[in-house]
Amino acid sequence: MTTTIRNEYRPQSVTHPGEDLREKLDELRMTPSEFAVRCNKPVKTISEVMNGKSSITPDMAVQFENVLQIPASYWLKRQYNYDEAMARNKQRANIKAAIPWAREFPFADMARKGWVSPTRKIEEKVEALLDFFCISSHISWENYYIEQKLKGAFRISLAHAKSPYALSAWLQKGENQARKIDAPKYSAKTLKEILPELKSIMAGQPDDFFERIQSLCLRAGVKVVYTPCLKGAPINGVARWIESNATPLIQLSCRHKRNDIFWFSFFHEIGHILLHGKKDIFLEDGQYDEKDMVKEKEADDFAVKWTLTKKEEKAIIQNISLNDDDIIYWAKKLNTHPGIIIGRLQHLKLIPHYIGREFIVKIEVNETV
Numbered sequence: 001m002t003t004t005i006r007n008e009y010r011p012q013s014v015t016h017p018g019e020d021l022r023e024k025l026d027e028l029r030m031t032p033s034e035f036a037v038r039c040n041k042p043v044k045t046i047s048e049v050m051n052g053k054s055s056i057t058p059d060m061a062v063q064f065e066n067v068l069q070i071p072a073s074y075w076l077k078r079q080y081n082y083d084e085a086m087a088r089n090k091q092r093a094n095i096k097a098a099i100p101w102a103r104e105f106p107f108a109d110m111a112r113k114g115w116v117s118p119t120r121k122i123e124e125k126v127e128a129l130l131d132f133f134c135i136s137s138h139i140s141w142e143n144y145y146i147e148q149k150l151k152g153a154f155r156i157s158l159a160h161a162k163s164p165y166a167l168s169a170w171l172q173k174g175e176n177q178a179r180k181i182d183a184p185k186y187s188a189k190t191l192k193e194i195l196p197e198l199k200s201i202m203a204g205q206p207d208d209f210f211e212r213i214q215s216l217c218l219r220a221g222v223k224v225v226y227t228p229c230l231k232g233a234p235i236n237g238v239a240r241w242i243e244s245n246a247t248p249l250i251q252l253s254c255r256h257k258r259n260d261i262f263w264f265s266f267f268h269e270i271g272h273i274l275l276h277g278k279k280d281i282f283l284e285d286g287q288y289d290e291k292d293m294v295k296e297k298e299a300d301d302f303a304v305k306w307t308l309t310k311k312e313e314k315a316i317i318q319n320i321s322l323n324d325d326d327i328i329y330w331a332k333k334l335n336t337h338p339g340i341i342i343g344r345l346q347h348l349k350l351i352p353h354y355i356g357r358e359f360i361v362k363i364e365v366n367e368t369v
Helices: 017-028 032-039 043-048 059-066 072-097 107-112 121-135 138-146 164-178 188-193 195-204 211-220 259-274 288-306 311-318 326-333 338-347
Strands: 223-225 237-242 247-253
Touching: 017 043, 017 059, 017 072, 032 043, 032 059, 059 072, 072 121, 121 138, 121 164, 138 164, 164 223, 164 247, 164 338, 188 195, 188 259, 195 211, 195 259, 195 288, 211 223, 211 259, 237 259, 247 259, 259 288, 259 338, 311 326, 311 338, 326 338
Parallel strands: 223 247
Antiparallel strands: 237 247
């Protein structure tokens, strides 16, 4: 959960330090012209400071100290407090302007999941969302997720997404989780080498399968995180490059809680990492051109290869009698899981969805980071 200090006392109104200067000169009965000469500064500069049009610089503060016998630190602190107050006033205006933006997010669901602190005050919701996204204003969110103004980063625009606000929150949560994971430099060679081990984990489906794939992928410099689905963002998973395109991230939701769908999604995302560019990102229900659709097909084919190949699928269809022993036999023979076979046959509409349901394993993952 994001935490930010919110209880510091911050006065709503802070005067410009030029007011203090004016009062001190009146007290000393010194004209601005005389003061300017004593400070070796133009009269215009002193006048602008006294009228709140210019700031007191460190150089001025030291000169003021000599002439007025008031420490330079006093003037610098007054200027700092004034500048901060002005910035806070501007931020308050930004927060007010961001209220319609904040209302678009599934904030209650985010709070239930512990992603943001629960609150009913809309201004606090705005602040919580800004903290969550690590941005200073809602305009920054639009520039990043809608306008694609961050050059060199992964290519993403949620302008045509059904729920851009919820989807962006889900994606951001994955990046927040990834920041907590230390990873070595990415190695495509190592990622290819561990594919058989990942397939064996799929076949065995141990209770700690997710921790195992996280650990294995980390050896290759790939971060894998589990981010539960957010209301309005029904997505199985996504792969992208983060940290200045240095580190691949696989973010999975276990949306349908079925092991066959989970493993297909997992290997699909690995396919994108190994086969495609660092700026590519593919989201379900996204609008893609023909070139991108080819890449999606390539990732699908990669997932088929590592879950149950077309050749293996054909052999099963030609020889299987659909009894439990046959399903288990073929799963062991092909080093896959019975649920993978059942899921594929259901997907191909060769069997109804109620047949073989006992082989489908319900996926349960805890959000560890």
